[in-house]
Amino acid sequence: MRDIGFEDSLKYIALVKKMVGNAWISKEFKKINSYKSPKNKSKLSFIDYTDKFHPLAFLIYQVDKQLKFCAEKKFFEVSEEITRLSYLGESLSTLQNKGIKGLDNKIKALTSSDKALFDKTVYEIQVAAIYAKNNASVEFIETESNKSRRTPDILIADEVEIECKKKDRSTSRDIKNIEFWKLIMRKTTGLMEHFASNFAVFIKIQKNPRSEDTDFILQKLRELIEEKRQGRFEFREEGIGITLYMISTKDQEIESNGIQFGTSEELDYVVPTMEIQKQTDGKVVIRNPRIFGFKSAIIPDRITSVINSIKDAKGQFSGNKPGLIYVNLNTVDRFMLEGDFKRLDSLIRKILINNSRISGIVITSEYFIKDNNGYVYSHKSKVVRNENAKYPIPLDFQIVGENVS
Numbered sequence: 001m002r003d004i005g006f007e008d009s010l011k012y013i014a015l016v017k018k019m020v021g022n023a024w025i026s027k028e029f030k031k032i033n034s035y036k037s038p039k040n041k042s043k044l045s046f047i048d049y050t051d052k053f054h055p056l057a058f059l060i061y062q063v064d065k066q067l068k069f070c071a072e073k074k075f076f077e078v079s080e081e082i083t084r085l086s087y088l089g090e091s092l093s094t095l096q097n098k099g100i101k102g103l104d105n106k107i108k109a110l111t112s113s114d115k116a117l118f119d120k121t122v123y124e125i126q127v128a129a130i131y132a133k134n135n136a137s138v139e140f141i142e143t144e145s146n147k148s149r150r151t152p153d154i155l156i157a158d159e160v161e162i163e164c165k166k167k168d169r170s171t172s173r174d175i176k177n178i179e180f181w182k183l184i185m186r187k188t189t190g191l192m193e194h195f196a197s198n199f200a201v202f203i204k205i206q207k208n209p210r211s212e213d214t215d216f217i218l219q220k221l222r223e224l225i226e227e228k229r230q231g232r233f234e235f236r237e238e239g240i241g242i243t244l245y246m247i248s249t250k251d252q253e254i255e256s257n258g259i260q261f262g263t264s265e266e267l268d269y270v271v272p273t274m275e276i277q278k279q280t281d282g283k284v285v286i287r288n289p290r291i292f293g294f295k296s297a298i299i300p301d302r303i304t305s306v307i308n309s310i311k312d313a314k315g316q317f318s319g320n321k322p323g324l325i326y327v328n329l330n331t332v333d334r335f336m337l338e339g340d341f342k343r344l345d346s347l348i349r350k351i352l353i354n355n356s357r358i359s360g361i362v363i364t365s366e367y368f369i370k371d372n373n374g375y376v377y378s379h380k381s382k383v384v385r386n387e388n389a390k391y392p393i394p395l396d397f398q399i400v401g402e403n404v405s
Helices: 006-020 022-034 046-052 055-073 080-097 103-110 117-133 172-194 211-226 301-316 334-353
Strands: 138-140 154-156 160-166 197-205 231-235 240-249 253-255 269-278 284-296 323-328 360-371 374-385
Touching: 006 022, 006 055, 006 080, 006 103, 022 055, 055 080, 055 117, 080 103, 080 117, 103 117, 103 138, 117 138, 117 154, 117 160, 117 323, 160 301, 172 197, 172 211, 172 269, 172 284, 197 211, 211 231, 211 240, 240 284, 301 323, 301 334, 334 360, 334 374
Parallel strands: 160 323, 197 284, 323 360
Antiparallel strands: 138 154, 154 160, 197 240, 231 240, 253 284, 269 284, 360 374
16 A cells, blocks of 8 residues: 655646646647536536546546645645546656656557547556566567557566556446345345344345346345345245355444354455444454345456456567566456455466466556545555466566565
8 A cells, every 4th residue: 555745746746747738638628628418417427527538638637626626725635536646647757767668659648539548558657667666677669550460568677578458447237237236235234224133145146137136136035034044045946046144133242253254155246344343441343244245157247358358468479578467457346356366366377278478467456545644545466477388487577566465
């Protein structure tokens, strides 16, 4: 977890604006300021802006408004937008100070009319900057105009090629499924309140959940929770399984290490909730612990898309140097990171068995945590080395992201 001080934050934000140019910013701001939302919408949503306008322009626009508000209130409050732009500026500053070859082309890509380039380019800049901070020589490889010849994104120490992939935050299927699980979770919480009992609930479904499944699942949960039944219950015709463990009665106090629950299955969505209180004697007790876990037999797009990206990325390497693939999960929910990393580990190792051109894969995810001082950047990563690589990563080469959690 890292944070950037107030003065540095302003410096890095100013650097981003300088590097992309006032002319480009002014042009994009005019588009934002002149936009009128449809008559059936009383207020512009975040999706309205990001779909219609350039993501970097909108990020700068948000930050400018927030900084103006802070100046008027004479109080600086760090937001996620300010933090994101500051870290981009910090990375650009590192690369500029090191005189990294190819940086100018990355600045152009940041402001490209192809908005899909923005997230990937930011990720390339972040990865390159961390290697540069570690005093490794870094070079952005120019994309070949001849599209039949593919190239990696970055060359490190003239010996390791790197290809970067950043996944879409989520697909419509993943979003729809998570919204379904959240609805079940809210309704089930109400049932636990009504029947004064706290449960761990795990639901598995053989297909993507549908709206017509809602009533059936909630009806069964109502019956099971009311009767305080525990165990695994299968409803084969509907393709639904429900597992329940009773944890406590309502408002019962439990020592923090006194709960045991779990499932051996990897889940698509998990949410634990509880009240935590520290007593005068120093003991920590919890009340009303509730755990919700959900899984569809169809693997989430956020997992399959990573695997597909890895298969595609292997074609970027020259084949005569070690090749590393960096994949940013860009996850919807940071609480799912551990499960996603575990699920991906076994799938990636299967891919590497038959792909000697790939020397290793680094799975990363970043998120912004709000604390008493505002937002700070945190990240998690996992390195999977290919034991069957034609060109293994040199022993003295430090992989950025290894031994980081």
